[in-house]
Amino acid sequence: MTVELYYWPGIQGRGEFVRLALEAAAEAYVDVARGDGGQARMVRLMADKALAHPPFAPPFIIDGEMMVAQTANILLHLGPRLGLAPEDEAGRIFTHQLQLTLADLAAEAHDTHHPVGVGLYYEDQKPEAARRAAEFRERRIPKYLDYFERVLAANPAGDAHLVGRALTYADLGLFQVVEGLRYAFPKAMTALEARWPRVIALRDRVAAAPKVAAYLASDRRIAFNQDGIFRHYPELDA
Amino acid sequence: MTVELYYWPGIQGRGEFVRLALEAAAEAYVDVARGDGGQARMVRLMADKALAHPPFAPPFIIDGEMMVAQTANILLHLGPRLGLAPEDEAGRIFTHQLQLTLADLAAEAHDTHHPVGVGLYYEDQKPEAARRAAEFRERRIPKYLDYFERVLAANPAGDAHLVGRALTYADLGLFQVVEGLRYAFPKAMTALEARWPRVIALRDRVAAAPKVAAYLASDRRIAFNQDGIFRHYPELDA
Numbered sequence: 001m002t003v004e005l006y007y008w009p010g011i012q013g014r015g016e017f018v019r020l021a022l023e024a025a026a027e028a029y030v031d032v033a034r035g036d037g038g039q040a041r042m043v044r045l046m047a048d049k050a051l052a053h054p055p056f057a058p059p060f061i062i063d064g065e066m067m068v069a070q071t072a073n074i075l076l077h078l079g080p081r082l083g084l085a086p087e088d089e090a091g092r093i094f095t096h097q098l099q100l101t102l103a104d105l106a107a108e109a110h111d112t113h114h115p116v117g118v119g120l121y122y123e124d125q126k127p128e129a130a131r132r133a134a135e136f137r138e139r140r141i142p143k144y145l146d147y148f149e150r151v152l153a154a155n156p157a158g159d160a161h162l163v164g165r166a167l168t169y170a171d172l173g174l175f176q177v178v179e180g181l182r183y184a185f186p187k188a189m190t191a192l193e194a195r196w197p198r199v200i201a202l203r204d205r206v207a208a209a210p211k212v213a214a215y216l217a218s219d220r221r222i223a224f225n226q227d228g229i230f231r232h233y234p235e236l237d238a
Numbered sequence: 239m240t241v242e243l244y245y246w247p248g249i250q251g252r253g254e255f256v257r258l259a260l261e262a263a264a265e266a267y268v269d270v271a272r273g274d275g276g277q278a279r280m281v282r283l284m285a286d287k288a289l290a291h292p293p294f295a296p297p298f299i300i301d302g303e304m305m306v307a308q309t310a311n312i313l314l315h316l317g318p319r320l321g322l323a324p325e326d327e328a329g330r331i332f333t334h335q336l337q338l339t340l341a342d343l344a345a346e347a348h349d350t351h352h353p354v355g356v357g358l359y360y361e362d363q364k365p366e367a368a369r370r371a372a373e374f375r376e377r378r379i380p381k382y383l384d385y386f387e388r389v390l391a392a393n394p395a396g397d398a399h400l401v402g403r404a405l406t407y408a409d410l411g412l413f414q415v416v417e418g419l420r421y422a423f424p425k426a427m428t429a430l431e432a433r434w435p436r437v438i439a440l441r442d443r444v445a446a447a448p449k450v451a452a453y454l455a456s457d458r459r460i461a462f463n464q465d466g467i468f469r470h471y472p473e474l475d476a
Contacts, residue, residue, distance in 0.1 A: 049391075050392070051392060052393070052394050053335070054385075054392065055335075056342075065328070066328050068332075068335065069335050070335045070338040070339065072338060073335045073338055076331070076334065077331050090303070090304050093306055093311060093314070096311050096314065097293075097308045100310060100311055100338075101294045101308065104345075107342075111349065111353075115349075115353045115354055115370070116353055116366060116369045116370045116373070117370050117374070117377075117378075119373050119377055120373070125369075128354060128366045128369075131354045131363075131366075132353070132355050135354070135356075135357050136355070139355075140355075147292075147294050150287070150292060151292065153287075154290055155290070156290050
């Protein structure tokens with residue numbers, strides 16, 4: 001059964017965590033909203049009052065009889081089938097815990113350019129964004145990435161992966177977050193990255209995995225841009 | 239095996255979603271940080287570099303051999319054993335999806351008083367908070383609670399619960415969010431609540447469930463206060 005992915009077609013955003021998992025597993029999927037009329041179909045579907053399990057927002061997937069939303073929940077559902085979740089219950093729960101922590105980081109990264117609210121443009125909240133971004137760069141990025149460095153160092157199976165000895169969707173998510181932070185805050189990341197050798201080594205291994213590398217080089221990978229979660233405003237990276 | 243819950247002892251916060259589930263199921267648990275020396279024990283435990291599965295932040299639980307963090311993940315893990323998750327996979331995944339959406343709502347409620355960052359006091363970000371709170375009251379609360387009203391209306395098993403025909407941790411979470419919003423934004427909620435008759439009816443049923451009612455009347459239920467997620471600043475409810 002081909003998975004249908006529904007997400008805003010112009011950005012990586014939260015949908016990218018799902019795309020990376022599907023691509024790394026070479027799973028057949030359709031990125032519906034990127035096809036002809038696909039975004040209108042997505043919007044109509046979300047508004048369908050007959051849905052028993054409606055999504056609050058994209059991304060969501062249709063997988064056979066199931067419609068599943070919330071990024072981390074989609075990965076929880078797909079992970080075992082994609083071979084991107086540990087076999088044991090403790091490992092699965094910890095992988096999900098890490099994904100939820102990455103989701104928190106991504107939400108905070110988004111709030112650096114939208115601290116006052118998602119209904120306003122960045123241009124209408126620039127002073128507030130500057131304050132929030134300073135705290136994010138100086139305190140939050142280090143706190144989060146110190147944590148992931150610690151998790152890698154503490155993995156009883158070695159520091160090549162966050163959980164166990166094989167690739168999971170949490171490894172892919174950490175790759176995506178590092179890429180996003182590098183795009184949004186290149187100066188801050190250049191100054192800080194030496195603190196996290198294991199995180200950066202994992203990022204490099206994920207980027208070099210053949211299926212991931214092929215995806216990143218394809219036109220299926222949307223470039224980072226100023227509409228997504230991670231945006232590069234030089235004044236927020238000062 | 240008695241569950242050990244670790245969370246900041248002075249607030250409901252994110253820990254309250256876990257407490258409500260444990261209480262509604264009459265599960266034996268210890269609220270460790272509320273006991274003598276418990277908070278220091280929690281902080282020491284979090285810093286233990288030997289942990290294979292460390293938490294990023296409270297709440298976390300110790301459940302036999304497992305240490306589990308991230309509120310929604312704790313509920314995912316405990317839900318089936320507490321009888322607070324559906325039996326079928328589709329129902330379990332949808333319950334988790336709803337809990338993650340409630341977590342997003344709670345994070346946005348928190349950001350109304352801390353839009354610029356968690357490292358600063360509210361008093362240092364009052365103008366920004368006023369802007370963010372206005373958007374939250376006018377657009378975000380309606381968007382979220384309209385969604386939960388829709389989910390109740392669309393439940394094929396009837397509108398008494400969010401998923402299926404029995405109480406789940408998502409129902410408890412929706413109760414908690416309504417309580418928090420009423421505490422933080424009493425004027426806004428009074429003006430809006432008639433829009434969500436099913437949500438309010440569910441809130442009332444949860445509050446009246448004997449084990450929940452007994453918990454709410456006990457000193458185990460910490461009162462809402464100005465240190466938690468939901469805070470009442472009259473100027474943010476204007």
